[in-house]
Amino acid sequence: MSEAKTIDTLVEDIYQLVTEGKKKPNQEALFAMGSAVMEAVRRQLWMATSDMPPKLRMSNIGKACSRQLWYDINGDEKAEKFTPETKLKFMVGDIVEALLIYLSKEAGHAVTEQQASVELDGIVGHIDCVIDDELVDIKSASSFAMKKFKNGTLPNDDPFGYISQISGYGNAMGKKRGTFLAFDKSSGEMATYTHPELEDSSLKIKQIKAAVSSKAPPDRCFDLVVDRQTSREKLGINCSYCSHKQTCWEELDIKFRSGRPVFFVGKSANAHSF
Numbered sequence: 545m546s547e548a549k550t551i552d553t554l555v556e557d558i559y560q561l562v563t564e565g566k567k568k569p570n571q572e573a574l575f576a577m578g579s580a581v582m583e584a585v586r587r588q589l590w591m592a593t594s595d596m597p598p599k600l601r602m603s604n605i606g607k608a609c610s611r612q613l614w615y616d617i618n619g620d621e622k623a624e625k626f627t628p629e630t631k632l633k634f635m636v637g638d639i640v641e642a643l644l645i646y647l648s649k650e651a652g653h654a655v656t657e658q659q660a661s662v663e664l665d666g667i668v669g670h671i672d673c674v675i676d677d678e679l680v681d682i683k684s685a686s687s688f689a690m691k692k693f694k695n696g697t698l699p700n701d702d703p704f705g706y707i708s709q710i711s712g713y714g715n716a717m718g719k720k721r722g723t724f725l726a727f728d729k730s731s732g733e734m735a736t737y738t739h740p741e742l743e744d745s746s747l748k749i750k751q752i753k754a755a756v757s758s759k760a761p762p763d764r765c766f767d768l769v770v771d772r773q774t775s776r777e778k779l780g781i782n783c784s785y786c787s788h789k790q791t792c793w794e795e796l797d798i799k800f801r802s803g804r805p806v807f808f809v810g811k812s813a814n815a816h817s818f
Contacts, residue, residue, distance in 0.1 A: 549653050551676045551723055555734045557651035558644070570650055577646035580658075584638030588631060600756065602662065602669020605712040605745055606705025608782055609765040610755035615788040617756045624787040637684040640727050641672060644682055644734075648675055648725075662716035665749045671713045678738070679722045681710045684729050693726035693737040703781050711743035764792055768809055779807040 549557065598617050607613055615623065626634075649655050657674040672682045683706065685693065692698040699707060710722040723738040755762050768777040779796075783789050784807055790796065797808040 549676060551678045551736060554648060554653055554675065555736055558647045558734065561647060561651045566650060573646050573649040577642045580642035581639050584642065585635055588635050600667050602667055602712045603709055604752065605748060606709030608703065608705050610752065610762045611765055612786050612788055613752060614756050614761040620788050620791050622790045640684050641682045644725060644727060645673055662713055664712055664716040664745060667749060669713060679714050679717060679719045680725050681722060682725045685726045687728055687730045690726055690728040690733065690735065693724055694735045696737055698737055707739055708743060708748065712745045714742040715745045776808050778809065
């Protein structure tokens, strides 16, 4: 009987599988992947037309801005809708998740609790899976973000609250640590990062519940930053990706630099060429 594999060799084993192939695929795992992809597409399209009122989810625990959560739950007439490109990226991320779970199974790793429902202090969420008895959250990452997973520097720079999010899942499941399985969308590279000690989410959940139930939105959570090229004030990364930035910051002056938007605050007296 072969020795059970551990998550430490997951990436290496998947690389070997993809390189060498397999004569006889795991039909059950293959069909499970197909079902997961269909469900992911259905969920994304259904969400676009659903009239169900928003509610707190486990994934909200990771959000760094309580003001953003307040608008998410209570509504914002100026909220930006997801573009078709963004919705497609969400779908691709779900498809990548299904593929990596399938490859993990084919590579001989024990995969359980796929999309299992968990609850903590009345907030419900769904984990990605458990691999080799380790709680796993799968992330499709940019090349920049990928470095944090590879080098283990995510705790020092976690603007989207990934560690808080996986901590909520871990607390609900009685897990002390959690592992990220990251996939670089540009290069196809994979990496794992195991956070050795998850946060206690109880206090954060209480704070989030209090914030979203207040009559008025909380104060802004982030200050403006100074752009090095123009010395103008602009939105930082958290606010730039927020769908409520038009509500929080009036007179946004949007410029494009290398094809990406830069959100300056206030009008500039002098035009600046990018």
